[in-house]
Amino acid sequence: MTKTRIAFLLLPVLLGACSYGRTVNNDEYTDDSRRARVRGRLNGSDGVLLLGTDRTGRNGQDDGTGTGLGVNAYLWRAALNTLSFMPLSSADPFGGVIITDWYSPPAAEGRERFRVTAYILGRQLRSDGVRVSVFRQELRNGTWQDAEVAASTGPDLEDKVLAEARELRSQTASN
Structure with a gap:
């Protein structure tokens, strides 16, 4: 009985890991100058965001915006x-x-x-x-x-x- 509960509790984590680190191409997370990588997204592009958006580029460097704002x-x-x-x-x-x-x-x-x-x-x-x-x-x-x-x-x-x-x-x- 306890193994079933543990498996049930771990299911969302395992499903979320399936899309870890994938590139998102919709306007909600990208602009013309870069592509944001979303980590921890559960169940497709409109799912729940678990861990936030990775603002570093593909090489691990900062994307260079430097403003700290989400807008111009x-x-x-x-x-x-x-x-x-x-x-x-x-x-x-x-x-x-x-x-x-x-x-x-x-x-x-x-x-x-x-x-x-x-x-x-x-x-x-x-x-x-x-x-x-x-x-x-x-x-x-x-x-x-x-x-x-x-x-x-x-x-x-x-x-x-x-x-x-x-x-x-x-x-x-x-x-």
């Missing part, structure tokens, strides 16, 4: 700078997500508020590397109601983030 450092810093006028709710530099808290502009006199979510989509500084979603609410009859946001608001913020990222990169290059 210029886009990350530029997005934080661009949204700095709003209170920050959360920021995940490895997932590339910045979420602000509700912000009411002084001109709105407390009748409308905005919230922004910015997504940094990769490790390269590209024009499609950032997405910004803007949410707006209006105060009606004492309750906050969702309201339409101008279609150009998100793309305008994206353009400001990209311009700031280019400026940060040029400042770094000139130093």
Whole structure:
């Protein structure tokens, strides 16, 4: 009876070892400059990640990114700078997500508020590397109601983030 229990408990470990160290080719773990190797993946490419992602190259050397961020450092810093006028709710530099808290502009006199979510989509500084979603609410009859946001608001913020990222990169290059 105890041998059966031990075998049952060791089964996930043995199955996980079947895919140890294999190369993953989906966008979740790779970019154009390198291939990440996933260790300890259980049951295919969408399985459970047991031990994390190996960030070293095939020869055991570091992949050279050196930023410690999961996303482009210029886009990350530029997005934080661009949204700095709003209170920050959360920021995940490895997932590339910045979420602000509700912000009411002084001109709105407390009748409308905005919230922004910015997504940094990769490790390269590209024009499609950032997405910004803007949410707006209006105060009606004492309750906050969702309201339409101008279609150009998100793309305008994206353009400001990209311009700031280019400026940060040029400042770094000139130093």
